[in-house]
Amino acid sequence: MYSKTPSGPGDNSNTKSFFAGKAMETSAATPTSPSHPPAASPSPSASSLRLWRSAAHRNVRNQWSHIHAAKEQWLSAAFDGRSHTSNLVNAHLSRRGMPAMDLGVLKDMPGIRDKASSKLARREEQYRDMLVSSYKNMVHALCCLVKASRSMRCFSKVSPNNSVAQFSERQDDLNDSGDGGGAPVFKWFSIIEFESFAQELVEMFVSDLKLKRLLVLELLSVTFKEGVEHQTLLDWGDELYDGESNELQSIGLESGGTCPLPENWCDDISGSRRPGNPPSYEVLQVYLTAWLANVNINNSRIDEIFELVEEEMKIKFS
Template sequence: MESSAATPTRPPHQPAASPSPSPSSLRLWRSAALRNVRNQWSHLHAATEQWLAAAADGRSHASLLVNAHISHRDMPGTDLGVLKDMPGIRDKASSKLALREEQYGDMLLSCYKNMVRALCRLVKASRSMRCFSKVSPNGSVAQFSERQDDLNDLGDGGGAPVFKWFSILEFESLAQELVEMFVSDLKLKRLLVLELLSISFKEGAEHQTSLDWGDELYDGESDELQSIGLQSGETCPLPENWCAYISGSQRPASHPSHEVLQVYLTAWLANVNIKKSRIDAIFELVEEEMKIKLS
């Protein structure tokens, strides 16, 4: 195995390795650590699959939402042929299309919620790889936990390899690389969900208003985003040059054109911030190190 592929760099926010433990302590730590690392990478793999599946379903629902919206928007001028003289046919068709818009919007929002929750699982697993010595009354039995009791114990076995090559810091670095990809793409997905859910509000119904960036898209969204270091409100998780566009006062009042809506769908489908080949490479690298198959 080449060193360039097997030695991830340590993120700046991570502390240096703790002092090397004694050989007997290291053996006990490694036994507990390898079980924990396997479990956390299994969680990472499952959460990644959950996120990608939710994103795929979301794209399908977004496409159905856009098609229903365009048909609903164009209904007043649609040629109904031999049906045009049927009493109330246009209004009935318009009402059904509006209902479909609402249903597809709800389904899209459900997919976005699943993506947020998958990302929460990713972040939790990425932060749970360390294995700390547990202080217990019975000192004859070594115990370990995810909680740090001893400030001198960083839970990394002094930087020793857990399996053959990778230390805890290196496993954390690979996991953080995954997390950063999905965080970045979730920011874009949230913007697209906001825009797609808002197109129905732009029909001009007096009792409705357009969604703003600071609004929760579903109950509890803010708490879930805050748990992974993001917020849906004042702390905007998007690049600054996007923030002006999505603020309620500067977003265009007119309907997005058919071409713009297709761009939204294409951006969703592309998962532009997700490098699937790199994700596959990371899991292959970890599987090779641990000698197990995660899928």
């Protein structure tokens, strides 16, 4: 956990690290967008369209149910992370201020400050682990959301020995784009429109996950035990838990991915994270506020998207 990216002779960390410095540059590309969706297939016959639509109904409903569940899981993990972040910051500030703290009648007890500092350090370690666990749950939820957003198409299954039409999420026939020729799945929205709604959700959660990952990196770095924090600073390319890089790469967040932050943040963060220069109380409060606000999540737009989808399907997800 919190592993440093290994490097060896000839290793170029700027290009090989999982989240290299380039990941902080702004770019017009969207890392989670599918590479290139299949071109629209020719309009199917009426009978073929009926069979496709029946299968597409089930699949689209299932995938949007998965999207809703993943959204709820992400928000729940973010809420838990807020609590762990607040507890971590409070314990860290208390430990950092212990040498100058007025202990009243306890001030003359032998070793009281050292004992209190040691207890606060153990609490910090517990809250760090809990924060990483919440972040890990957020990544897992985002992986589920992205997978569902990419699994709405319903392809004809090539089965020459079976006269019954079958469908799957995998494209067997290169001439079949899985979108029913652009026909509405239910009443109004085509597969592409459902995908567009889902992609809008994905982009929100990807943006906020990147910001929260930056906050986790900073909070883990500044709350290491005394004697360690001046030697160890986590970088953007380090894994926060075992397997994180594989999970994020599976949804397109790999080296060279973009981060929706101002370009000058690279220099600002590097300067503020120099060893021996811990963030002030005010800065830590800003971190807490940024986590609490879910600044890249537009809740009203999320509600609107689900209302549109539920109305189209005539179902309720919750």
